[in-house]
Structures are given as structure tokens and as C-alpha cells.
Amino acid sequence: MSSVYYKKVPSPVGQLTLASDGEALTGLWTEKNAPAAGKLAELPVFELTVRWLETYFSGREPGFMPPLRMSGTPFRLRVWELLRDIPFGALTTYGALSDKLRAAGIKASPRAVGGAVGANPISIIVPCHRVIGADGSLTGYAGGLETKISLLRIEGSYS
Numbered sequence: 001m002s003s004v005y006y007k008k009v010p011s012p013v014g015q016l017t018l019a020s021d022g023e024a025l026t027g028l029w030t031e032k033n034a035p036a037a038g039k040l041a042e043l044p045v046f047e048l049t050v051r052w053l054e055t056y057f058s059g060r061e062p063g064f065m066p067p068l069r070m071s072g073t074p075f076r077l078r079v080w081e082l083l084r085d086i087p088f089g090a091l092t093t094y095g096a097l098s099d100k101l102r103a104a105g106i107k108a109s110p111r112a113v114g115g116a117v118g119a120n121p122i123s124i125i126v127p128c129h130r131v132i133g134a135d136g137s138l139t140g141y142a143g144g145l146e147t148k149i150s151l152l153r154i155e156g157s158y159s
Contacts, residue, residue, distance in 0.1 A: 005041035009050055012057050012154075013147045016124075020045050024069035028122045030143035052125065059154055061088040068122060078106060079116035086130045089155040093134050110134070118142060124151065 004026070007018045017034035019027030025045055029035065048066040055062040070080055082097050094110035094117065101108035120128040123143055129151040133139045138158075141148035152158035 004038040005043055005046075006038050007041065007043070007046045009046075009053065011053060013143070013150050016053070018046055018049055021069060024067040025049055025122060025125070026069050026071070028125055030123065030147055032144050032147070033142045049125070056124065057154060059156070066125070068125070070121060070126070072116075072119065072121075075106070075108075075112070076116040076119055078104075079113055080120055080122075080126050083117065083120065083126050083128055083131070086127055089157050091130050091132050091152075091157055093132055094139075095134050097131065114139075127151075130155075130157070 003022060005020045005022060009016050009018060014031045015034075016031070017027070017029045018025060019035075019038075020041075020043055022043065023045065027035070028049070045066055052062045052064065052066055070077060072080070078101065079097065082100055086092055094113045097117075098108040098110045098113045101113070117128045117131050118140070120126050120142075123129070129141055129143075129148045131139075138145060138148055138152075149158055
């Protein structure tokens with residue numbers, strides 16, 4: 001069994017918890033939904049992630065991605081891949097994501113997509129906050145609706 005390493009970092013949306021298997025980022029949570037910590041560590045992937053976050057929170061697209069390792073069902077992995085394709089400052093809907101999956105031959109409903117989006121283990125970097133309801137409403141966010149609004153404001157997509 002591999003070890004899980006953690007690092008706590010401050011941010012404009014509160015303390016964030018980063019998790020790694022020692023090589024790649026495996027989790028990023030807000031204080032509200034962070035799991036119990038394991039071994040605290042300083043790792044190169046954490047340094048790269050902190051640099052990504054500093055750039056992001058300054059209101060700029062980081063232009064690089066720390067190494068990520070996400071574990072989940074094939075459906076969830078596909079949804080999370082679609083999340084990474086949503087550009088900085090852009091928004092999409094659960095329905096639009098399910099349409100993309102169906103176009104690729106994958107059975108998907110907006111509700112199923114919502115479940116996968118809600119299970120995203122690497123928030124902010126895998127931008128689940130950019131997904132909104134079909135009517136433009138800001139639907140739930142594991143880190144709290146205020147955090148979702150703050151992230152969208154940083155990106156200039158919410159006023």
C-alpha cells in the first residue's frame with residue numbers, strides 16, 4: 001500500500017489540503033471538505049501545485065498543470081477529463097457535459113454528471129466550480145457556495 005502525503009496551504013478561499021502519493025497530486029480540498037490528514041510532507045509536486053495556485057489566485061491562467069493522478073470509475077474519470085477542458089473564465093452546464101459524453105457514445109444524464117462532478121477529488125485545478133445549472137443557477141459545490149462564487153469571481157465569470 002502506498003503512502004499518502006499531505007500539505008496544508010493558505011489561500012484566499014481558506015486553508016487548502018493537498019494530497020499526493022509522493023509523485024502526483026491526488027487530492028485538493030477546501031477546509032470544509034478536507035479528509036483527515038496523513039503524513040505531512042514537503043514534496044516537489046506540492047511546490048508545483050502551490051505555484052499553480054498562486055498564479056491562479058492572482059487572476060491568471062497558470063498555463064501549466066502539476067502532475068495529477070485521479071482514481072475513480074471510468075465514467076467519473078471521463079467527466080473529470082471534460083472538466084479539465086473547460087477554459088479559465090468559462091462556464092458550462094451539467095447538461096452540456098452529458099451531451100458531450102453521449103456524443104462520444106457514453107450513456108450520461110445531467111444527474112449522473114452532477115454526481116461525478118461532486119466527487120471530483122482535485123478541486124480548483126480540475127475546475128468543477130465552472131459547472132452551473134441549465135438555468136444559470138450556481139448549484140452546490142463541495143467547498144461551499146461562497147467558495148464557488150469566489151473562484152468564479154477570480155476568473156471574471158461572476159460579478
